[in-house]
Amino acid sequence: MEPLSVFRESKFLYSGMQKEVTPFIPQTAPSYGHKEREAIDLYLQSNAWLTEFEKTIAFEQEIAKRATTTYASVVPNGTIALFLAFTALGIKKGDEVIVPNLTMIATPNAVQLAGGTPVFADVDSESLCLNPDEVARLITPRTKAVCHVSLGGRVGRMESLMELCREKGIPLVEDAAQAFGSSHRGKPVGSFGDIGIYSFTPHKIITTGQGGALVTNREDLYQAIERLKDFGRLQGGGDHHDHLGWNFKFTDLQAVLGLVQLENLDERIDKKREIFAHYQSQLTDVPGVTMLHTNLEETTPWFIEVFVEKPLALASFLKEQGIGTRPMYPAIHTQPIYAHIQGEFPVSTHAGAHGLWLPSSLSLTPSEITRICNAVKEFLRFV
CATH class of the missing domain: 3.90.1150.10 (Aspartate Aminotransferase, domain 1)
Structure with missing residues (x-):
């Protein structure tokens, strides 16, 4: 039958x-309610700027606090966050970035957007995160970064992967889009690599509609990210541009929503x-x-x-x-x-x-x- x-x-x-x-x-x-509506209403009544300004700065500070990193920078979405991470690390044409073969397609696409070539490694069966043994097998002189994806909030064999990257002198990027709020041995996921990224789309644990964040402890990477997301400007604004950059700024309206969700x-x-x-x-x-x-x-x-x-x-x-x-x-x-x-x-x-x-x-x-x-x-x- x-x-x-x-x-x-x-x-x-x-x-x-x-x-x-x-x-x-x-x-x-998505999960939101009257507190979010009230906060947005109050913000709109204040005749504020709407675009990236004081509320965005406050949101970034809270993200950095949760990630226990020195710096955080918020951007329109997690894909752009990955692109900026790879670009800040200097990924260019001819460079390879090892990524898991099981991930949202944004991960390898962001490598290509930055000019690099994604190289795919299988995942381990227990966590569905990168298998460090497979990563080691794929490293070549062209490998310029490894991107770990915390699929479903898990981290897998993070220590082995970190040790491998240290031995080879290869930067580690954490795609923690699905892992905001997860930790590993007491440390927030997203804070293990040179750069970590989060996503705040509607089905994530907190949402700003669309949105993403980069976190890092390295000042050089933070400064590069801030320039790249603001037309390549020198810090402080103005119309002097000494680097290539784009408009990947956040909005205070989104930040108001995010701050309430973080509560x-x-x-x-x-x-x-x-x-x-x-x-x-x-x-x-x-x-x-x-x-x-x-x-x-x-x-x-x-x-x-x-x-x-x-x-x-x-x-x-x-x-x-x-x-x-x-x-x-x-x-x-x-x-x-x-x-x-x-x-x-x-x-x-x-x-x-x-x-x-x-x-x-x-x-x-x-x-x-x-x-x-x-x-x-x-x-x-x-x-």
């Missing part, structure tokens, strides 16, 4: 001739960990579904990923049950734009082909998680 036909008949409870339809659960949704960041982190723990308790021992081991003392899970044999069929079934999902990123070398990439990438290929993100919004309730998990279990009974 075709399993989905069974599900189609059983997905509603009947009351006479009426079907009781349960509310749709989105895979993710309850710790509560948001606790909620994300609580959501993951609920899923973990209900799915860990279920045959046919795998979840990654996650240290909830330090990791702030971004999304809830599960690995199943038929993720698209599960996604289709859950959609019929009123539950939103999202397929995990496909391995980069399977993307049409990077189809020319040669090599074997067994871990990232498997993860990209079998991973599915379940709902993880901050508004998710325990009863909704139970509903989702029960639906997953029902699907797996028939496949």
Whole structure:
């Protein structure tokens, strides 16, 4: 019997001739409320400048404080943050940057935008972060940076990667777009490399609509980033430009939103960990579904990923049950734009082909998680 036909008949409870339809659960949704609306309203009433100014500076200071870095610079989005990181490090045509083969496509695209060539390394199976052994194998005289991606808020084998980069004299960039609020051995993720970046898009733990940040302890990199994002100007403004640069400035309007969101960041982190723990308790021992081991003392899970044999069929079934999902990123070398990439990438290929993100919004309730998990279990009974 075709399993989905069974599900189609059983997905509603009947009351006479009426079907009781349960509310749709989105895979993710932004989290904001009256405090954000009030703060933006007050700011607009002040006839302020709107563009990057005092509120932006305050937001940067708070980001640096959370990252425990000396400097922070906010920009329009995480992709631009990566581009500026690579450009500040001097990446140019002919230079190679090693990136994971399992990541959002912005990571390798930012390397190309800076003029470099992305070189893809497989990830380790426990964290889906860069495998340092694969990175070591790919280093050549053309390697000018390594970009670690904290996929889902995890860090993987960070110490081994840092040691390798130190030995080879290669800068380490942290794409921590999904890891704001995560830590590793007591240190914030994003603060391990020469430069770290964060993203504040709507499904991140805090959002400014769009937005990104770079953090670093190196003054030379900070000064380079500040020039690059402001038309190559010397510090202090004016129209004297001694470097190439662009307009990648932030806005105070976004900063107002971000500052309010930061006020309850710790509560948001606790909620994300609580959501993951609920899923973990209900799915860990279920045959046919795998979840990654996650240290909830330090990791702030971004999304809830599960690995199943038929993720698209599960996604289709859950959609019929009123539950939103999202397929995990496909391995980069399977993307049409990077189809020319040669090599074997067994871990990232498997993860990209079998991973599915379940709902993880901050508004998710325990009863909704139970509903989702029960639906997953029902699907797996028939496949």
